[in-house]
Every structure is written in C-alpha cells, then in structure tokens.
Amino acid sequence: xxxxxxxxxxxxxxxxxxxxxxxxxxxxxxxxxxxxxxxxxxxx
Amino acid sequence: xxxxxxxxxxxxxxxxxxxxxxxxxxxxxxxxxxxxxxxxxxxxxxxxxxxxxxxxxxxxxxxxxxxxxxxxxxxxxxxxxxxx
Amino acid sequence: xxxxxxxxxxxxxxxxxxxxxxxxxxxxxxxxxxxxxxxxxxxxxxxxxxxxxxxxxxxxxxxxxxxxxxxxxxxxxxxxxxxxxxxxxxxxxxxxxxxxxxxxxxxxxxxxxxxxxxxxxxxxxxxxxxxxxxxxxxxxxxxxxxxxxxxxxxxxxxxxxxxxxxxxxxxxxxxxxxxxxxxxxxxxxxxxxxxxxxxxxxxxxxxxxxxxxxxxxxxxxxxxxxxxxxxxxxxxxxxxxxxxxxxxxxxxxxxxxxxxxxxxxxxxxxxxxxxxxxxxxxxxxxxxxxxxxxxxxxxxxxxxxxxxxxxxxxxxxxxxxxxxxxxxxxxxxxxxxxxxxxxxxxxxxxxxxxxxxxxxxxxxxxxxxxxxxxxxxxxxxxxxxxxxxxxxxxxxxxxxxxxxxxxxxxxxxxxxxxxxxxxxxxxxxxxxxxxxxxxxxxxxxxxxxxxxxxxxxxxxxxxxxxxxxxxxxxxxxxxxxxxxxxxxxxxxxxxxxxxxxxxxxxxxxxxxxxxxxxxxxxxxxxxxxxxxxxxxxxxxxxxxxxxxxxxxxxxxxxxxxxxxxxxxxxxxxxxxxxxxxxxxxxxxxxxxxxxxxxxxxxxxxxxxxxxxxxxxxxxxxxxxxxxxxxxxxxxxxxxxxxxxxxxxxxxxxxxxxxxxxxxxxxxxxxxxxxxxxxxxxxxxxxxxxxxxxxxxxx
Numbered sequence: 001x002x003x004x005x006x007x008x009x010x011x012x013x014x015x016x017x018x019x020x021x022x023x024x025x026x027x028x029x030x031x032x033x034x035x036x037x038x039x040x041x042x043x044x
Numbered sequence: 045x046x047x048x049x050x051x052x053x054x055x056x057x058x059x060x061x062x063x064x065x066x067x068x069x070x071x072x073x074x075x076x077x078x079x080x081x082x083x084x085x086x087x088x089x090x091x092x093x094x095x096x097x098x099x100x101x102x103x104x105x106x107x108x109x110x111x112x113x114x115x116x117x118x119x120x121x122x123x124x125x126x127x128x
Numbered sequence: 129x130x131x132x133x134x135x136x137x138x139x140x141x142x143x144x145x146x147x148x149x150x151x152x153x154x155x156x157x158x159x160x161x162x163x164x165x166x167x168x169x170x171x172x173x174x175x176x177x178x179x180x181x182x183x184x185x186x187x188x189x190x191x192x193x194x195x196x197x198x199x200x201x202x203x204x205x206x207x208x209x210x211x212x213x214x215x216x217x218x219x220x221x222x223x224x225x226x227x228x229x230x231x232x233x234x235x236x237x238x239x240x241x242x243x244x245x246x247x248x249x250x251x252x253x254x255x256x257x258x259x260x261x262x263x264x265x266x267x268x269x270x271x272x273x274x275x276x277x278x279x280x281x282x283x284x285x286x287x288x289x290x291x292x293x294x295x296x297x298x299x300x301x302x303x304x305x306x307x308x309x310x311x312x313x314x315x316x317x318x319x320x321x322x323x324x325x326x327x328x329x330x331x332x333x334x335x336x337x338x339x340x341x342x343x344x345x346x347x348x349x350x351x352x353x354x355x356x357x358x359x360x361x362x363x364x365x366x367x368x369x370x371x372x373x374x375x376x377x378x379x380x381x382x383x384x385x386x387x388x389x390x391x392x393x394x395x396x397x398x399x400x401x402x403x404x405x406x407x408x409x410x411x412x413x414x415x416x417x418x419x420x421x422x423x424x425x426x427x428x429x430x431x432x433x434x435x436x437x438x439x440x441x442x443x444x445x446x447x448x449x450x451x452x453x454x455x456x457x458x459x460x461x462x463x464x465x466x467x468x469x470x471x472x473x474x475x476x477x478x479x480x481x482x483x484x485x486x487x488x489x490x491x492x493x494x495x496x497x498x499x500x501x502x503x504x505x506x507x508x509x510x511x512x513x514x515x516x517x518x519x520x521x522x523x524x525x526x527x528x529x530x531x532x533x534x535x536x537x538x539x540x541x542x543x544x545x546x547x548x549x550x551x552x553x554x555x556x557x558x559x560x561x562x563x564x565x566x567x568x569x570x571x572x573x574x575x576x577x578x579x580x581x582x583x584x585x586x587x588x589x590x591x592x593x594x595x596x597x598x599x600x601x602x603x604x605x606x607x608x609x610x611x612x613x614x615x616x617x618x619x620x621x622x623x624x625x626x627x628x629x630x631x632x633x634x635x636x637x638x639x640x641x642x643x644x645x646x647x648x649x650x651x652x653x654x655x656x657x658x659x660x661x662x663x664x665x666x667x668x669x670x671x672x673x674x675x676x677x678x679x680x681x682x683x684x685x686x687x688x689x690x691x692x693x694x695x696x697x698x699x700x701x702x703x704x705x706x707x708x709x710x711x712x713x714x715x716x717x718x719x720x721x722x723x724x725x726x727x728x729x730x731x732x733x734x735x736x737x738x739x740x741x742x743x744x745x746x747x748x749x750x751x752x753x754x755x756x757x758x759x760x761x762x763x764x765x766x767x768x769x770x771x772x773x774x775x776x777x778x779x780x781x782x783x784x785x786x787x788x789x790x791x792x793x794x795x796x797x798x799x800x801x802x803x804x805x806x807x808x809x810x811x812x813x814x815x816x817x818x819x820x821x822x823x824x825x826x
Contacts (some may be wrong), residue, residue, distance in 0.1 A: 113510075
C-alpha cells in the first residue's frame, strides 16, 4: 500500500510542517543583534 | 529696505503673510531643531512664506532656497524683520 | 582580485540617491524582504570599467550626521564603526544641483571623518532650465575632492562616476573644518579625556541627541562624556553649522550661480494648487478615490484569467496524472493554494505602483503638509500619513517607516494604530467576499463593489484615527521635539525606479507569502483528506444508507459523500470545535478554520478556503463559484450571504491577525506590552463589531 504517491505526500507534509515550525517557533532564537533588512524581519 | 516702523513688537515667521519675505533674526538655539538650522534657518538668512495650511498651521516656507514646512509653534519662536 | 571595494551611497533625501543606486547596480541588488518603501539596507554590486567589482550600499537619506531619527542614527553609526564589515572604503555623496549648498553640509561632515569621498551632483540636466551655472574645477579644488556631474534620469555621467570609484585611492582625505576652532577650551578638554581618538569622531558621539550603540568600542565610552542636549552642546552645534555654511559660501558664491530670470517656475504654480487650503484636500481625496477604483477595476481582467487558469490546471492534473494521493495533493492542495496567492499579484502590483508614484513625484510631502494639523488633533503627526499610506501595502514596513517621526509619543501612537489600515494581505479577503455578497452594479457612475472596497479602506483609516484620539489621551509625552519636513521639488517619476519598486515588492509578496501559504495548504489538505473515525472511512456507505439520500443522482451523491467525509476529517473536527464561538457571527466551521490559519498571515484565509473547497471535488469550477453555492447547514441559506459577508469584512477590518506585525511592534517599541494590548483590544473589538453587524442584519 506504500506507493510512491504516498511517500511523496508524506514527504511534502513533513516538509511543510518543518517549514512552518521553523518559521514561527524557532524564529526568536536566531534573532539577535541583526539589523532589519538583512533578513525579512519576520514579515509574513 | 528694512521696515523699522513696526519693529516695536517683535515679529516672528508666524507674522508673515503668503508671499512675504523676512530676514531671520534671533531665536533660542535649544528650542529650534538642529535640522532646521542645517536647512538654512540661521540668523541673517532670508525666509519667505509660500503657503499656509488651514488654521495657519503648518507653514510652507522657503528658507535660503530650501522648501520646507514647520509648525506654527516653531515658527513663533523665530524672530524676523520683514522685507518689503 | 581579493576583496571587493566597499562603497556607501550617502545623501540628503530626495536627491535621487535611489535612482543612482538602481543605475549602478541594475538588477544586481538585494533589498530586505518586506514590501514597502526604502527604509532599510539596500545592497548591490556594480561592475567597474577596469573589470573589478564594487559592493554598493545605499544608506537611508539624511540631512547631516546629527541624527534626529532612528534612520539617521543608522547612517551615523555605520560611519563610526571601522571594525564592521560594511564600513566604506569610499563614500559617494549624492547631492542635488538645486540644493547644492545645503547638500554640501553633509559632504563636509563626511570629509571631516577622513573617509575618502566623491561628490556626485545629480540632476545636472536641470541646470540650464533653472539658470544654474557651476564651476566644477573650482569646486573640486576648494573641496579637495573629485566632482562628478551626472543625471540619473538622462543616464549621463555614470561612466565617469564608475571610473572615479575605481581610482578612489587617489582621493585626498583632508578634512574641511577643524572643530577645535569652534571653542578651543571645550575641545581641548574633550581631546584630553580621549587622547587616542580623532576629535571630530569624538564630537559626533558626544553631540548626538541619542546614545550611539553600534560604533567602535573605543568610541563607546565617549558616549557618556557629558550630558546630552545641554544648551552648551546645542550652541556649539549651531556654531558648527554656521561655520560650515561660511566655509561653503566662501567658494560657492563664485562656483555656483543662479540666474533666476531663466528659471521657469511651473512648480510653485503647482504648489499653489496642490497645497491649497480647500482645493488641495479635494485633489487629495480625488487621487485616493481614483487609486482605489483603479486597483479594483484594472486588475479584474487578469484576476479572472488567473482564476480560470488555475481551475483548468487542477482539472488537467486530476485527469492526466495517475490516480493517487499525491495527485490529489497537487490538484486539491498545492495548485489551489498557489493560485490563491498568484491571483492577487495584479492588485498588489497596482497598489505599489501608486504608492511609489506618490513618493517619487514629491506629492507625499504635500500630503504630510496638508494633513499635519488634522492629524495632530488625534495625537498623530503629518508624518504619520506616510506610514498610514504605506500601511495599505503592509503594516511591517509601515511600522518601520515611523522611524522618521521625531516625537516619541506621535511615533508610538502611529505604530499602535497602523495595523488598522487595510493592508494588501486583507485585500484578497475583501475581494473574494465583496465579489460574493456585493452586487456588481453601478451607483452614480461608480462600481458598487469598488465603492465597498473604498469604504473598507476609509473604515480602517477612520478606526486608526479614532483609536489614536483615545491613545492621545492616555499616553504621556516623553520629550518635546519639533516637526520639520522638506518639500522636495516635484519630479516626473522615473519609470525605472517605479518599475523596480513594483517588481521587488510583488516578488517578495509572492515568494514570502507564497511559501507560507503553500506550506499551510499542504498541511490543510492532509488534515482535510484524513480522519480517524469510521465516519470518515466509511463515509460512502453511511451516506448511501441514509434514507433521505436515496433520491440523489450519482453526481449529487458524490458531493454528499465528499462533504460528509470532510466534516469528519481532522480539519472538520477542529473546525466544529471552534464553531460555537463563531456561530453568533454567522460563520460555519469552514470559515472558522480559515480564521485560525489567518493568524499566520491574513491572505491565507483565501488559500485555506480554496483548499477546503477543493478537497474531494473533481469538476472544473472556480473557487468563487464553489464558495458562492455553499449552503449553511444550520440556516439552510447560502453560507456567504449578505450578513455573513459584512460580518466577515468587519472582522477582518479590525482584528489584528498577523504574527509578523506583532513581532515588528515588539521590536520597535522594545516591549511585549504594546503588541499584547494591540492584539487583545483589536481582536476583541473585531469580534464584537462582527457580532453586532450579523445580529442586526439577520
């Protein structure tokens, strides 16, 4: 039952979750003395 | 060409009418932002009132060739002698 | 080749610094990812005639090295920090030929820092029209530098500048002015306290209104040398300014002449009209009206096209790829998700087009002038208008644009109320709901949908002003500062600058917002196509077994099964859990899910609904059509009817649903207190208003 399509779906979902977690929960750690403009300042 | 007849009451930028010019006199240095001075608002320079917003505030001026706007409260602090 | 030559572009605002930057770097530039106006760091590379490359940094515009705002402070700090990576090898000071005298103040300050500097005199093409004659050789001799006459508009002088940049090592670094002459005893004392340091660098640290932070460590202690803002320092600063003007006048009277009779002044005529006490406001209002009508009307054609194309694409994917969960993910999750972003590109591009036209033409300063008195009644400043207008793009750059408001209280209030302004992220939500509930008819010549949109913008602005009025009564002022705004000469906006702004901002919207929306739509699709209960897995049997469904056609049966399955998926379960809270506002569980995901970014609302409405359906139908035919199970009426639509519009108008805004407000106000208050008050208010509206309308 573990077809290629299933594997792709789980990969996509895992990547999406990882991205969102990184974006919204791990952000404060990396934000130190950085000037805004070098990164996206968390816009969006 | 400096008008001495009305110099009994000290005039400020605020007493200018649109189109009128004056020569900047004294002002309290610590009350006038440095930026304004850097734009040419210094004793001896010429100031012209270009346009007034409603309630005479802010004032659109030409000082020493620069176009800028300041508020009435600031304009009141800068003494001038009108040029006719 | 070794390391790249580092060049900083420095200059007064409105001297065409950004045009020069665009000309030097072309598309080899990176700007911070936020949409909005030049606030922060812009970098790029420029190829030099000799084959080398220069790294160009575009610093924010400043009138002098005496910072009165956070933006200007950044410039001063970058020049007092030899240890940092972007300390320039060479400063290119951009001046405007019409205001040369004032521009030279900044130039002499840079020279006094002993940084090699080239003077670029921009807008040289205007010289003849304005009756200006200039003796470049004399200027070069007196200022002890190289002068490049150029026109960023006509693209002249750029090769000459590149050549000069290449030869920067031949530039003399002698200072123009010696500050110790201003007051021998004061500066002797200062030098004695820090014998190692350069006197002018010391004086810059001591005389700033604020303590500098990101500067060389050896200078940091000079920060505490004396109290700030003392009358003594103010007097010395005035003396310095006068001395600089005297220095400049000594040669400029010979080198620079203006024949006023030659100057044809259509610009002062324009100002008499555009800043008129009655006419000026009428024109301003008209321009705004036009802008929003245009955003709405002009973009409807490309938007419909994009909507259709994505519907076709989804259908094609479903029909031509092998059947399986990944194909469904593509057709029902990813494609509608991306489509939900791409569809707003036309509008966002138009919005940034107008904002950048207002900025470039010089009209924005006139708006500041016209609105100052009015805004002050509400505790704001005329300068708050710029953040409030940029807020129509995105609250983040808008909050950052408040940095040039000198008054702390006015700045704080502006930051707090800016999120009420309708940002481009709200636009997608408004557009889809307006399209669903407001009839497409004209009313006294104006499109009703366009008017509704305009009304929402006015509502956001009104709310911002109203809350500013309340805040004005609550917040106490810290320091007294004054208001000075330059009224730059009107210019025909340069196509290249406008184009770059529009491209850059649109690209960053698509990329940054797009990634999040894509990720969320994948997760949503997964949650919507999976469940744990028997209700989910045996949906087909259960629905077929229900007696009331026996009469359904095969097609209707499919739809019934899909909707039953969706209701019992993970997302359905979460949605139903939220439903009691939002039911009084006229929303069902689907809208509830969209509301929750909106907190990542508002525009996700549309993507979320697009995904939810796509799961399980294979027919080619646009999302709008699906949404409009959806029926609220409880009331039996259309889900997106007039009361629900209005309630949703109001909720989105007032609620603070943007984590990024909260983050930037925290950063700019330096406390969690303000963003927290903002979140609770705005969202609470939004709930109550939406509740009130729905209950009254039904």
